[in-house]
Amino acid sequence: MTRSQMTTTDAKQMAILTKEEAKRITDKVLSFAKADETAVTLSGGRTGNIRYARNTVSTSGESNNMSLAVTSVYGKRSGTATINEFDDASLEKTVRRAEEIALLAPENPEYMPMLGPQTYLDTKSYAESTAKIDPTYRAQVAIDSIEPCAKKNLTAAGYLEDTTGFTAIANSKGLFGYNRATSADFSVTVRTADGLGSGYVIRDYNDVSQFSAKQATEIAMQKAAASVNARALEPGKYTVILEPTAASDLLNGLFFALDARNADEGRSFLSKKGGGTRLGEKLFDERVTIYTDPQNLDVPGSPFSAGGGGGGGGGRFGGGGPDGRPQVKTTWVEKGVVKNMSYSRYWAEKKGVTATPPPSNIIMAGGSASLADLIKSTEKGILVTRFWYIRSVDPQTLLYTGLTRDGTFYIENGQLKFPVKNFRFNESPVIMLNNVEALGKPVRANGNLIPPMKIRDFTFSSLSDAV
DSSP: OOGGGBOHHHHHHTOOOOHHHHHHHHHHHHHTOOSSEEEEEEEEEEEEEEEEETTEEEEEEEEEEEEEEEEEEETTEEEEEEESOBSHHHHHHHHHHHHHHHHHSOOOTTOOOOOOOOOOOOOOOOOHHHHTOOHHHHHHHHHHHHHHHHHTTEEEEEEEEEEEEEEEEEETTSOEEEEEEEEEEEEEEEEETTSOOEEEEEEEESSGGGOOHHHHHHHHHHHHHHTSSOBOOOOEEEEEEEOHHHHHHHHHHHHTTOBHHHHHTTOSTTBOTTSOBOTTOBOSOTTOOEEEOTTOSSSOOOSBOOSSOSSOGGGOOOSSOOOOOBOOOEEEEETTEEOOOBOOHHHHHHHTSOOOOOOSSOEEOOOSOOHHHHHHTOSEEEEEOOEEEEEEEETTTTEEEEEEOSOEEEEETTEEEEEBOEEEEEEOHHHHTTSEEEEOOOEEETTEEEOOEEEEEEEEEEEEOOO
16 A cells, blocks of 8 residues: 555554655645646644643643645635545545635635745754654653652642654645654743742753753742742832743744734834835844744754744644745844845735745844853842733734743842742833843743843833732
């Protein structure tokens, strides 16, 4: 039996296909096509997890799946059908269904013809160590996190999810791309017995051999023990030290706001009053440089732009389909100056520019200082380890509100003096990146490389009794 003749059960047992195996299936699908244009996205993978709370494992599991999406196009009418059966009859049936839907669909005035063959970078987003994770490994992660907490009368709640996946894309114009990726995402919250102290740590890797659940949990334990008996400080503007996790939480909104169309249409912080964009303007401190590099070994990304998912950086797969544009190293902000914005193919053609895809990962340049070094250099300030419940207030200024959580500390004369009650903040990452005092050495956080940051005049608007 060939892979193109697999049953649903067979597919779930063999959810990771090689490049050659994937191409055989996409070629078969395209051989059935009668539409003007046809695109295929084939994706699959294995996902495993373990969850624990109150120092006890509550759930664990593993799933395997593989699915195929066919998009057929007549003129500017398109339709998509999906299936997870891979015998010839089922594949042909899916193509016919996509074509039927396309003929019934209204025209899309912004439809762009499919791309022809592309050249993709070789990204190192797959690690065999992660692909080999099994239930025994997951159980050991839970043990390594729970046991030290139980010994010190602390309570742990955590979650590990590991994925191994692939995505293949192809179309009737000769485009073909393939990528394998792995990821392991871990989070743990540690609480003191009285519930008044809390510490939180997240870790994510493509290569799980770099991960230690014990070390991550020990940091959360230290934060939990140190955050008991928090004191209230008056809200106001403070110098803050943001751990990379906290900085990433707040900067994500900026990273996803680098869209040219939103800027051109006046809906972005990159919009100029009266029209035009702020491309080429210095909007941030000169120490701020932000770029994308899908070949970075610490945060490898997808080789092709993912329109709605599709086996990109971090090993996530499924859902939607890549548009096929190659991902390349791109500088978004250089020494505070906005150098690039992302363009859809339609908007790029309309504006007569290169269709730069959205970033597959974000790397923010920093210095060589550690988090401890930034704390030592601070006369008075606040250490923020995590932000939570972040919500947009004003998209045009990127103003956000949210809360600190799981360990917030007052700094005096370079030392952590005491824990403080959590704050609500009102702040924009645009303003924040204009108030940079120092940047530390970048570390991986949420699939990006982000430095710890020392920021002046950060706005805390009120207090929160939440732990």
